[in-house]
Amino acid sequence: MVLIYIPILLVSLASLWLWGSKKKSKEIATRSKRITNFGSLLKLGPNPHRDLHKLSQKYGPIMHLRLGLVPIIVVSSPQAAELFLKTHDLVFASRPPIEAAKNHRLGSEELEFCHAKINSFKTMREQELDLLIKFLREKTNDRTKVDLSTKVSTLTADMSCRMVLGKKYTDDDLDEKGFKAVMLETMHLSATPNIEKSLMIFFDKIIDEHIQSDNKDDKTKDFVDVMLGFVGTEESEYRIERNDIKAIMLDMLGGSMDTSATAIEWAISELLKNPRVMKNVQKELETVVGMKRKVEESDLDKLKYLEMVIKESLRLHPVAPLLIPYQSLEDCMVEDLFIPKKSRVIVNAWSIMRDPNAWTDPEKFWPERFEGNNIDVKGRDFQLIPFGSGRRGCPGLQLGLTVIRLVVAQLVHCFDWKLPNHMLPSDLDMTEDFGLTMPRANNLIAIPAYRLCRDNN
Numbered sequence: 001m002v003l004i005y006i007p008i009l010l011v012s013l014a015s016l017w018l019w020g021s022k023k024k025s026k027e028i029a030t031r032s033k034r035i036t037n038f039g040s041l042l043k044l045g046p047n048p049h050r051d052l053h054k055l056s057q058k059y060g061p062i063m064h065l066r067l068g069l070v071p072i073i074v075v076s077s078p079q080a081a082e083l084f085l086k087t088h089d090l091v092f093a094s095r096p097p098i099e100a101a102k103n104h105r106l107g108s109e110e111l112e113f114c115h116a117k118i119n120s121f122k123t124m125r126e127q128e129l130d131l132l133i134k135f136l137r138e139k140t141n142d143r144t145k146v147d148l149s150t151k152v153s154t155l156t157a158d159m160s161c162r163m164v165l166g167k168k169y170t171d172d173d174l175d176e177k178g179f180k181a182v183m184l185e186t187m188h189l190s191a192t193p194n195i196e197k198s199l200m201i202f203f204d205k206i207i208d209e210h211i212q213s214d215n216k217d218d219k220t221k222d223f224v225d226v227m228l229g230f231v232g233t234e235e236s237e238y239r240i241e242r243n244d245i246k247a248i249m250l251d252m253l254g255g256s257m258d259t260s261a262t263a264i265e266w267a268i269s270e271l272l273k274n275p276r277v278m279k280n281v282q283k284e285l286e287t288v289v290g291m292k293r294k295v296e297e298s299d300l301d302k303l304k305y306l307e308m309v310i311k312e313s314l315r316l317h318p319v320a321p322l323l324i325p326y327q328s329l330e331d332c333m334v335e336d337l338f339i340p341k342k343s344r345v346i347v348n349a350w351s352i353m354r355d356p357n358a359w360t361d362p363e364k365f366w367p368e369r370f371e372g373n374n375i376d377v378k379g380r381d382f383q384l385i386p387f388g389s390g391r392r393g394c395p396g397l398q399l400g401l402t403v404i405r406l407v408v409a410q411l412v413h414c415f416d417w418k419l420p421n422h423m424l425p426s427d428l429d430m431t432e433d434f435g436l437t438m439p440r441a442n443n444l445i446a447i448p449a450y451r452l453c454r455d456n457n
Helices: 005-014 020-031 048-059 078-088 099-110 115-120 122-139 148-164 179-185 193-213 223-228 244-255 259-273 275-288 297-302 304-316 396-415
Strands: 037-038 064-066 072-073 332-334 337-339 344-347 416-419 445-451
Touching: 005 099, 037 148, 048 072, 048 244, 072 078, 078 344, 115 122, 115 396, 115 416, 122 148, 122 297, 122 396, 122 445, 148 223, 148 259, 148 332, 148 396, 179 244, 193 223, 193 244, 244 259, 259 275, 259 396, 259 416, 275 304, 275 396, 297 396, 396 416
Parallel strands: 037 064, 072 344
Antiparallel strands: 064 072, 332 337, 416 445
């Protein structure tokens, strides 16, 4: 799961108040000339991360915007991000007062995405990915076009359901709109009360099923099992009630159904657009894995070039271009900049990871830039923060990386891919669509050709 609580960002941006708090604006502006008070959102279009990036190039890496009832600080450089997320991380370790933020803390501290828990779902991931590979292999006989975006989205949704709820649910299981459609609509903050009610009733049914089964068949515990284990105990500082469990279920499902899928489709898109890089990845897979079997999770740590490809794809196409807002717990001086208590800080990760002072030729997809250095995506290196950083970094980082690397590796190892209608790689449309995540604006369509030894199962 990647960046589980992205909806917090959209709730913050949805509460825009263009004229802002004049008193606070004046206070910030007079205490520091280096913070720009940009008082209008009229210039912000459908891709605010790009518009904020352009503004930062004119006004600097730390800007003050009047976007709501409280001051908003936008951070757009690695150095500025380090000040807020490391040097003063205790001050900015809070989130805006939204219910989902409370669930995020509970999820990260009590439902730890530890190595053992990630490994416990290894067999499930293999099973679901095998189903996709089988489907794609059947399509190779007649060279059928495949909607990879849809197939990968279904794959990650099924993985999420099995991990969180214990089993997959089909579109017939919830509402006439279908399970996945209701989930996505709810997470886009546009669901009607009837849909939300249907979803909560559905979650109640799932919780009741877990209570009745009581894990008697010794199956791997899903996250509902884990949460139910805290009900009525004194092990945790949090008192977990049924409504808390349902809220966390919604957050975990909504945050994991699209995030990994988005990262995977961008990585495959870049490989299709850059045949040289695709060949290098396949060559590494041939050397490490061979042509007689599929990729296993134990292979991933040996696939160093693939790791660079994933880093580069996440740099250019972060799942959440604007990180979830932070909130200052108290008045704070960040170097010579005065930040009032309860200011909201938005980190423009998209802008940071295209900073020409941090990256050579930043718009170019070039995985080799990571060769010979230890820059990683875990939040230590502030020029590369697709998962955030500090105390509020993504708790599902390792699980998300495992899914992304495994799926991308399997798809390019098992198949050669061609674009339809004799399209040239350079003609592949890479337009993005800003929302809860930042997926492709148009689904990725490609034609697979099975490339492993034919006796491979």
